[in-house]
Amino acid sequence: MRETLQHIEAEIPRLRRYARYLRREPDHADDLVQECLARAIAKIHTWQPGTNLRAWLFVILRNCHINEIRREQRMDSIDDTPTDAPALTTPGNQEASVALVEVRKAYLGLSEEHREVLLLVAIEGLQYEEAASILEVPLGTVRSRLSRARQALRQALKAGHGAISDPGASGVQGLRHG
Amino acid sequence: MAERDVLAADRMHDYIDGRLRDRDRAAVAAYLVARPRAAAEVEALRRQSEILRGIGQGILDEPVPPRLRKALQEHAPLTMPRPPRRVTAYLEAAAAILLLVVGGVLGWQANDEIHPRPGAADALLADMAGAHAFYGERGYPVDFSPERAAELSSWIGRWFARDVPPPDLRDLGYSYRGGRLIPAAGTRVGLFQFEHPEDPELTIFFWTTAATPQPLGDPGPAEQVAARFWSGHGLNLAVVSERTNPDLETTADAIFSFYERSAGPG
Numbered sequence: 427m428r429e430t431l432q433h434i435e436a437e438i439p440r441l442r443r444y445a446r447y448l449r450r451e452p453d454h455a456d457d458l459v460q461e462c463l464a465r466a467i468a469k470i471h472t473w474q475p476g477t478n479l480r481a482w483l484f485v486i487l488r489n490c491h492i493n494e495i496r497r498e499q500r501m502d503s504i505d506d507t508p509t510d511a512p513a514l515t516t517p518g519n520q521e522a523s524v525a526l527v528e529v530r531k532a533y534l535g536l537s538e539e540h541r542e543v544l545l546l547v548a549i550e551g552l553q554y555e556e557a558a559s560i561l562e563v564p565l566g567t568v569r570s571r572l573s574r575a576r577q578a579l580r581q582a583l584k585a586g587h588g589a590i591s592d593p594g595a596s597g598v599q600g601l602r603h604g
Numbered sequence: 605m606a607e608r609d610v611l612a613a614d615r616m617h618d619y620i621d622g623r624l625r626d627r628d629r630a631a632v633a634a635y636l637v638a639r640p641r642a643a644a645e646v647e648a649l650r651r652q653s654e655i656l657r658g659i660g661q662g663i664l665d666e667p668v669p670p671r672l673r674k675a676l677q678e679h680a681p682l683t684m685p686r687p688p689r690r691v692t693a694y695l696e697a698a699a700a701i702l703l704l705v706v707g708g709v710l711g712w713q714a715n716d717e718i719h720p721r722p723g724a725a726d727a728l729l730a731d732m733a734g735a736h737a738f739y740g741e742r743g744y745p746v747d748f749s750p751e752r753a754a755e756l757s758s759w760i761g762r763w764f765a766r767d768v769p770p771p772d773l774r775d776l777g778y779s780y781r782g783g784r785l786i787p788a789a790g791t792r793v794g795l796f797q798f799e800h801p802e803d804p805e806l807t808i809f810f811w812t813t814a815a816t817p818q819p820l821g822d823p824g825p826a827e828q829v830a831a832r833f834w835s836g837h838g839l840n841l842a843v844v845s846e847r848t849n850p851d852l853e854t855t856a857d858a859i860f861s862f863y864e865r866s867a868g869p870g
Contacts, residue, residue, distance in 0.1 A: 438668045442664075443660040459672055464775040465854070468776065468854045471857075497802050523655075529655045529658075533656065545659075548653045549659055576617065576653070580648065583652070
């Protein structure tokens with residue numbers, strides 16, 4: 427148990443990052459993480475050792491978020507819920523590389539479902555199957571979403587003449603979806 | 605891998621994400637060697653993914669707020685896994701008490717009127733359901749609010765000859781409203797009342813007199829109240845809330861773990 431708790435504690439920064447995606451305001455995001463931790467400990471017996479603890483925690487975090495949104499909707503006070511880009515920013519311009527700034531800008535311009543699948547797979551490094559479980563969608567949907575998200579990001583970077591070089595006109599079209 | 609599959613976009617993403625088997629990865633790599641423009645595109649996507657991983661890095665580098673570490677530490681003792689002996693005791697108690705309430709559900713009608721079932725044990729449970737509805741009504745003043753905890757503790761001590769403290773469920777979203785003792789089906793039962801901003805009210809009942817198990821008939825379709833039971837260290841507990849409460853199981857587990865620790869020897 428102690429070891430599991432240590433592993434959970436080690437995941438707090440990543441929970442905070444995902445929460446910051448789900449809830450723009452940092453304090454709200456940390457409230458969400460706090461609720462997630464409470465629920466995770468309360469149902470720790472349901473976690474299967476050997477499976478990805480991060481993915482398991484992300485499922486709980488996302489469910490907490492969904493519950494919170496439902497409560498807010500019931501209370502007709504959804505003004506503070508994020509409706510557009512997530513706040514994956516930090517004070518002090520800690521993400522200063524030109525390429526990262528450009529990618530981040532393009533990323534924030536994507537649709538919500540594209541941002542989220544990229545966050546889970548490309549940023550957090552989860553397996554497609556784990557992302558499917560978190561998002562509660564079929565594996566094929568994760569695949570297609572991921573493919574479209576990457577291409578959308580690629581196109582956005584091209585449109586912005588980003589730091590990632592354009593390999594040529596035929597590249598993107600050369601990748602068939604299937 | 606067939607030639608026609610090599611270019612498929614999902615294969616490319618599998619390749620970028622390192623999901624391909626060695627043989628398939630080699631096939632894609634060989635394909636790309638022969639097609640520089642496609643290789644450049646894949647490299648751009650790979651590079652894009654690499655840079656993406658830096659998004660939110662600043663959040664990862666931030667110190668973890670103390671309240672989050674504290675939340676983890678505070679919850680941990682409440683929900684430490686029960687040792688095997690405890691599980692056995694719980695199951696035995698549950699099996700015995702579940703005889704009282706088929707399905708673990710108490711009788712309840714939509715008009716909030718309690719309909720006790722025959723039998724002393726049934727009456728105990730019906731009284732608890734009634735007390736949950738009556739005393740647990742939101743906004744209804746309780747006899748012993750949290751500010752009068754010492755008086756309630758003294759009262760509990762006189763009746764039960766032991767200390768039975770209310771658990772702290774704030775991290776599960778429940779606020780402690782207070783408690784009292786009630787007469788129920790010829791015995792004495794203590795209760796602690798909790799409220800949640802959204803979820804239904806929750807009442808913990810505790811008693812020390814063993815109830816006589818007695819089977820009930822089919823509880824019928826109209827029940828709206830659910831209960832979870834625990835017995836150990838000479839203490840019996842029932843956690844009662846509306847059936848719609850999605851967290852009843854989780855909350856009851858936390859409560860039972862609390863009493864497993866606090867009511868046990870030492």
